[in-house]
Amino acid sequence: MDDQLADARSRLHRLSPRAAFQELLHRRSVLVDIRPEAQRAAEGEVASSLAPLVVERNVLEWRFDPRHEARLPLAHPDLRVIVLCQEGYTSSLAADALARLGVWRATDVIGGFAAWRALGLPVDGDAR
Numbered sequence: 001m002d003d004q005l006a007d008a009r010s011r012l013h014r015l016s017p018r019a020a021f022q023e024l025l026h027r028r029s030v031l032v033d034i035r036p037e038a039q040r041a042a043e044g045e046v047a048s049s050l051a052p053l054v055v056e057r058n059v060l061e062w063r064f065d066p067r068h069e070a071r072l073p074l075a076h077p078d079l080r081v082i083v084l085c086q087e088g089y090t091s092s093l094a095a096d097a098l099a100r101l102g103v104w105r106a107t108d109v110i111g112g113f114a115a116w117r118a119l120g121l122p123v124d125g126d127a128r
Helices: 002-009 017-025 037-043 057-064 090-101 112-118
Strands: 030-033 081-084
Touching: 002 090, 017 081, 017 112, 037 112, 057 090, 081 090, 081 112
Parallel strands: 030 081
Antiparallel strands: none
């Protein structure tokens, strides 16, 4: 698994939580939280003022594939998608999957939501 993760990350320009926050502030990207509902409830979520989208991992490709009938209206090959998971592992694999589908600007957050929260970036429902 470590080799697969390293391979996926070799194709991404991963973002620090602060860099992702700056992109969201300036509305240059969309943040997609792929964590399951129970994890978001337990750990908190990126502040709603930053307009994060929740698209759980099991449907991510269908919702962002620009050619698929189940895609979200905003799905487009040029869309800047920043994928977020809890610690930055699953998000790397998910962002790489999106890039392979043609969403070439997809990336993820280094350290995931845990790093976001640890830096004191805006959250809602922070259980800690």
